[in-house]
Amino acid sequence: MTMPQADASSDKEPEMELSTIALEINIAGETIGFQVTLPAGPATWEHLLPFMRSLVKVGSDISQEYFTEKGLPISCKAGCGICCRQRVPIAEFEAHRLRRLVESMPEPRRTQIIERFREADRRVSEAGLNVLYDNNEAVSIExxxxxxxxxxxxxxxxxxxxxxxxxxxxERPLKCREYLVTSPAENCAEPETQPVRGLPLPLSVYMTTLFLGEDADNPGIRWVPLNQLMSWTDSHEPEPASRTGPELLHEFMSKLAQPKQ
Ligand code: SF4
Structure with a gap:
């Protein structure tokens, strides 16, 4: 079945030569058409973000419809933010994008948000957990x-x-868009003793983004904890645009199709 196309045009800089690529993707047995508009020349992973978000939305909608019919509707609701106390893994390009978002906020909001990041850093450090994470090191999913x-x-x-x-x-990260549960909302506060049933998704877009820097010389995933994005971006520059938009799309689609271990 062909559903309406998801327009996944990227953020476009003025006077940039663009390339529009039509894709048909089988998602849970449905063939979905996408039009992906990207820079024809040098691009970054961030240019693919609108397409990635479209993929998450389509996959999530299909899954929600299926599980709702099975009597397992989503229990997440506004005002329930316990999952926002988890360590949210985000891709490096998302960290740089969110840093720019914070820097563009009007005062005093910008300072308030930066203070919250500092407080998170302080508490992570106090608990000795900062030494568990070093983004120069690729790690396994386990x-x-x-x-x-x-x-x-x-x-x-x-x-x-x-x-x-x-x-x-x-502007919430891909991981936040993908995280939905069908178990009682109160179980999310006690995940070690209460069952938390995440909504199964036909595609894991967020997980694919963590593999984007992986190659034979550098196996494993790379991620930034959302709460540490300010300190991480202080010491890491964004990757230069060294490949074209179509080349990046090709790599992303190849990694999307690979099983993640
Ligand atoms: S960015 Fe993600 S973790 Fe943070 S408040 Fe938004 S949904 Fe929650």
């Missing part, structure tokens, strides 16, 4: 999960969480 469990027990709210709701909803 190791990432182990580190994240220790972090959740600290109950540090995401600096963007306000009144238990996301204050940057339109």
């Amino acid at each position: 190791e990432m999960t182990r580190r994240s469990g220790s972090y959740f027990r600290l109950m540090i709210p995401c600096p963007f969480l306000e009144n238990e709701s996301c204050s940057i909803y339109e």
Whole structure:
């Protein structure tokens, strides 16, 4: 079945030569058409972000419809922000984008948000958990999960969480877009003793982004904890645009199709 196309045009800089690529992707048995507009010349992973978000939305909608029909609707609701105390892994390009977002905020909001990041850094450091993470080191998914469990027990709210709701909803990371549960909302506060049933998704777009820097010389995933993005971007520059938009799209689609271990 062909559904309406998802227009996944990238953010476009003026006077940039663009290339529009039509894709058909099988998602949970449905063939979905996408039009992806990207720089024809040098591009970065951030140029693919609108397409990535479209993929998450389509996959999530299909899955929600399926599980709702099975009697397992989503239990996430506005004002329920316990999951925003988890260590949220984001891709490096998302960290740089969110840094720019914070820097563009009007005062005093910018300073308030930066203070929350500093407080998160302080508490992570106090708990000795900062030494568990060094983004110059690629890690396995199992190791990432182990580190994240220790972090959740600290109950540090995401600096963007306000009144238990996301204050940057339109710009929230891919992981936040993919994280939905069908188990009772109160179980999310006690994941070690209560069952938390995540919504299964036909594609894991966020996980694919963590593999984008992987190659034979550099196996493993690379990620930045959302709560540490300010300190991380202080010491890491954005990657230069060294490949074209179509080349990046080709790599992303190849990695999307690969099983993640
Ligand atoms: S970015 Fe928004 S949705 Fe994601 S953890 Fe922070 S407050 Fe929650």
